[in-house]
Amino acid sequence: MPAHVSILQLTGVAVLALATVAWVLGLTRILRRALAEPTVRHAAHPLYGLPGRRATAPHLESVELTPAERDAFAGLVRQLSDGR
Numbered sequence: 001m002p003a004h005v006s007i008l009q010l011t012g013v014a015v016l017a018l019a020t021v022a023w024v025l026g027l028t029r030i031l032r033r034a035l036a037e038p039t040v041r042h043a044a045h046p047l048y049g050l051p052g053r054r055a056t057a058p059h060l061e062s063v064e065l066t067p068a069e070r071d072a073f074a075g076l077v078r079q080l081s082d083g084r
Contacts, residue, residue, distance in 0.1 A: 065073065
């Protein structure tokens with residue numbers, strides 16, 4: 001044991017080395033399991049945080065514009081698209 005290194009420093013290095021080995025072993029185990037399992041997710045594991053899918057599209061609303069409103073909208077579109 002070197003004279004200038006304390007026992008706490010040596011213990012710290014040993015603990016960090018053991019933690020690194022345990023992490024690498026755990027990571028390889030997780031990766032092997034992930035590669036061995038099929039990648040297709042079934043409906044048995046739904047995402048509970050998301051709302052369910054709708055069977056139909058939402059109802060679309062439309063409003064008839066008056067001729068004055070159509071002219072105003074066309075003028076606004078022309079004004080905004082002048083720079084392009």
